Amino acid sequence: MLRNREIRLVLLFMCTISLAMLAAAAFFSPAAVVLVLMTSILLIGCSHLFTRLRYQEIEKLSGYLRQISGGDYSLDVRDNREGEFSILKNTIYKVTVMLSEQSTLLHKDKIHLTDAISDISHQLKAPLTSMMVMADLLDDAKLPEAKRTEFTRNIRIQLERLDWLVSSLLKLSKIDADTVQFKKDQVRVTKLIEKALQPVLIPIDIKEQTVSVTGDDNVSFVGDLNWTTEAVINILKNGVEHTQAGGTIAISFSENPLFTEIRIEDNGKGISKEEIPHIFKRFYKGKSAGEGSSGIGLSLAHSIITKQNGDIEVQSELHKGTRFRIRFYKQVV
Known part of the structure; x- marks a missing residue:
């Protein structure tokens, strides 16, 4: 404790003041000298004891912080009292909880x-x-x-x-990684559908499938045309792949004061109830997935749509077909 320069200075000042008071008391009477001496000893002793107790608390907190740096976040130093040490303990505990949560997230990220x-x-x-x-x-x-x-x-x-x-x-x-800057343009849905259909026209023609598009030409939403086209292409590819030859794919869209909705339906194989909650997971491949399927197309579509203040849901029934509903909301509620 005495290695601390501040403590040595405090003791030096207190001893200097005590000696000065003793010298002054000597001019009055021996009793005054004894009184000043006893008072000085008691004050210096109390100061020393108080400082020692503070050092013990600091040592406890130092040990606690060493345990935290070692990865042990289970200790709780809160004492729910008044005073600067209690405030410090509560602050350290809050930081500990935050570090624990970050450690858990980092562990999950590593597993992912x-x-x-x-x-x-x-x-x-x-x-x-x-x-x-x-x-x-x-x-x-x-x-x-x-x-x-x-x-x-x-x-x-x-x-x-x-x-x-x-x-x-x-x-x-x-x-x-949130490094994609999605544009916020006014996108006409007719232009989006026309652009998304181009890459799948050949497989549609090979399987002799029928495509219908219905909706008002003025329907639009605020978003990124190119990225949204990527999402719709993946949904259309999924529909074409899982719809039999001669099947139908129906695309419709509408708009209301809350959102713009795009519906893509097919009368293909359908998806079982057990698989529906998993189809947007990365690398998930359903039982009816083709040999060349990577299980990434629908996951990419979901990420693109949700990052643009939208959502996507699926309704399906085995052997009857599947419907994807994409909604782009006009404002965050």
């Missing part, structure tokens, strides 16, 4: 990152393995030309799948 890396590795492993096998077969000089053409085409398909997967993962990571 580990799971995501595992899922990504699983998604990449299948096409890479397939391409390696086909590349080895292509080295065979005796391989028939028809097989060579087939393997080359399959490798190209797998490369396109990998390119789409990596591109989608990059978009998702940007959205998760």
Whole structure:
């Protein structure tokens, strides 16, 4: 305690004042000297005792902070009293609770990152393995030309799948990190639907499916045309994939004072009740998912829509079809 320069200065001043008072008391009487001496000893002793108690409290708090730095957030130093030490203890406890919560979140983030890396590795492993096998077969000089053409085409398909997967993962990571600046333009839904239909017209034509679009040309919402188009494309791809040849896909939209709604319906395989709560989860693939499905399209669509003050819900019944309802709200309530 006496190593503290401030404590030494306080003691020096108190001893100096005591000596000065003793010298002054000597001019009056021996009794005055004794009284001043006793008073000085008591005051210095009380000050020393009080300072020692404070140092003990500080040492306890130092030990508590060392435990916190070691990762132990279970201790509670609050004493619910008045005074500066009680205020300090309560403040330290609040910081401890905050650090505990942050530690829990960081642990969850690590688990999420580990799971995501595992899922990504699983998604990449299948096409890479397939391409390696086909590349080895292509080295065979005796391989028939028809097989060579087939393997080359399959490798190209797998490369396109990998390119789409990596591109989608990059978009998702940007959205998760809040680095995407969504525009707030007035978007006409007719233009959005027209743009979103372009990439799926060929598979629709191959499966001889029918597409209908109904809605007022003036319906619009505030959002980002390009990113929202990405979301709608993924929903349409899901509908085309899970609707049988000759099936129908109906797109309708409307607007009211609260929100703009876009509905995308199909009469395809449908989704079971058990799967509906999971379809927007990343890398989730339903029982009826195709072999090339990555389980990321609907997750990307959900992230894009919700980041633009919107929401998306699904209604489905097995063997009867599925309906996606997208709503963009006009203001935050």
